[in-house]
Amino acid sequence: MSAEYPALKRMSKILLIEDEATVRDTLALNLRNDNYEVIVASDGAEGLRLAREQSPDLIILDLMLPELDGLSLCRMLRRDSNVPIIMLTARSTEMDRINGLETGADDYVVKPFSLGELLARVRALLRRAKANNRAVATKLSSGELTLDLIARRAYRNQSELKLTHREFDLLAELMRNQGAVLSRDLLLNRVWGYDYVGDSHTVDVHIRWLREKIEEDPSAPKRITTVRGVGYRFEN
Numbered sequence: 001m002s003a004e005y006p007a008l009k010r011m012s013k014i015l016l017i018e019d020e021a022t023v024r025d026t027l028a029l030n031l032r033n034d035n036y037e038v039i040v041a042s043d044g045a046e047g048l049r050l051a052r053e054q055s056p057d058l059i060i061l062d063l064m065l066p067e068l069d070g071l072s073l074c075r076m077l078r079r080d081s082n083v084p085i086i087m088l089t090a091r092s093t094e095m096d097r098i099n100g101l102e103t104g105a106d107d108y109v110v111k112p113f114s115l116g117e118l119l120a121r122v123r124a125l126l127r128r129a130k131a132n133n134r135a136v137a138t139k140l141s142s143g144e145l146t147l148d149l150i151a152r153r154a155y156r157n158q159s160e161l162k163l164t165h166r167e168f169d170l171l172a173e174l175m176r177n178q179g180a181v182l183s184r185d186l187l188l189n190r191v192w193g194y195d196y197v198g199d200s201h202t203v204d205v206h207i208r209w210l211r212e213k214i215e216e217d218p219s220a221p222k223r224i225t226t227v228r229g230v231g232y233r234f235e236n
């Protein structure tokens with residue numbers, strides 16, 4: 001027994017998102033034996049819901065999932081969370097593919113993997129997360145604007161703004177990068193996701209809608225400014 005105070009120790013909570021029942025059950029059993037609290041999801045949509053409701057300390061995410069694939073899910077989670085994510089892939093060819101993408105995952109494990117290897121990676125990531133004290137941002141604010149990232153609500157001078165899901169994500173992305181110019185392509189990629197096939201006009205339209213809601217004078221925007229030929233910037 002170590003000299004740590006049991007009352008101060010909390011079991012780390014792991015969310016396991018995997019559609020193959022045998023893999024899921026085996027992993028969950030072994031993680032529980034290793035003293036983790038485990039919650040499971042069998043498809044991407046359920047995984048996203050649980051990730052948001054349960055605030056896990058770590059997520060093990062299978063790449064190929066029904067409803068919402070692992071890559072899209074990872075991207076969505078990364079919009080408002082720094083939770084450590086380990087991605088499971090079925091083949092090394094998939095590994096090659098995701099290596100070329102900026103997925104936001106912290107680590108990858110190729111199936112079939114040894115339990116010992118996965119558990120070692122889980123421990124390492126949790127240790128690192130604790131050391132970094134990766135606090136998840138729950139609020140973004142600038143001047144009269146405040147975004148509550150957990151409740152997904154936006155306020156301007158205390159009164160709530162009616163933003164669509166996309167407008168909220170777009171504003172959050174801009175506010176996170178306050179003072180920096182974000183290109184239309186980058187915004188398309190980060191807010192709409194990899195597999196979104198659209199043109200950059202989509203971004204312009206959403207920026208216009210957003211300005212109607214957050215600017216004093218939408219025709220002379222002061223919060224979201226246009227940087228000609230490049231993109232948009234959220235002003236400090």
Ligand code: CA
Pocket residue numbers: 018019020062063064065
């Ligand atoms: Ca799968």
